[in-house]
Amino acid sequence: MSQSIPFVEYLALGDSPHLVANECTACGARFFDRRNACANCFATGFRKVDIATEGEVRAFTIVSLAAPGIPVPFVSATVDCAGTSVRANLINVDPTPEAVHVGMKVRLALQPVGADGSGVEAVNFGFEPQR
Structure with a gap:
């Protein structure tokens, strides 16, 4: 049986x-990274x-130029x-303007991003359209 680990510490598998x-x-401000103090109220x-695992797209961009690889x-x-x-x-x-729009209903989805030599798979998250 292969093992999976979260790619980021705030993803619970x-x-x-x-x-x-x-x-x-x-x-009540929320942050996904570790904090020593709140950026809102200190x-x-x-x-x-x-x-929540379901949501709505508020803003988006289609990225056409990225780092090598x-x-x-x-x-x-x-x-x-x-x-x-x-x-x-x-x-x-x-990834086209015809397929994505502000207000689009989406849900959390998992995506494998690689495995090490022992077969331990790293899993990341994204959001996909609700069907």
């Missing part, structure tokens, strides 16, 4: 994959909160997941 944010206990208390074009988007803003790529969708 398992039976119900989801994202986990650090929420400021004082003002408080220092945080708790882990699960993020990165396949283009692809869609980079900001997705509103029940009030939490998530930056991610849209996957399983044509």
Whole structure:
């Protein structure tokens, strides 16, 4: 049986994959990276909160030029997941203006990004259109 690990520490794998944010206990601001203090109110208390797995595209761009080895074009988007803003790529969708639009309903999707010599697979996330 092969093992999978999350590509980013805020991706929870398992039976119900989801994202986990650090929420400021004082003002409720949410962050996906580690923080010593809240960028909104400067408080220092945080708790882990699960993020909704469905959302709506609020903004996007079709990337046509990237670093060597990165396949283009692809869609980079900001997705509103029940009030939490998530930056991610849209996957399983044509990277064209005809296929993507603001207001598009999307859901969290997993994508393997590589494996090491032992067969341990790294899994990242993106969002795909709701069908």
